[in-house]
Amino acid sequence: MSKDDASRIQSAADRHPESDSAxxxxxxxxxSAADRSENDDVDTGDDGQR
Incomplete structure (x- = not known):
């Protein structure tokens, strides 16, 4: 999940705090998933190894 995806979800939850998702x-x-994904991108080199 990207940071943009997480931001859209957070914005929707802020707009509708009574929603099931919020x-x-x-x-x-x-x-958290976006943070993990970003960290995985940083840790992975060109060869795909950590």
């Missing part, structure tokens, strides 16, 4: 903590999990 109340379930999905936005926080999306941000």
């Amino acid at each position: 109340q379930s903590g999905f936005a926080e999990r999306a941000q």
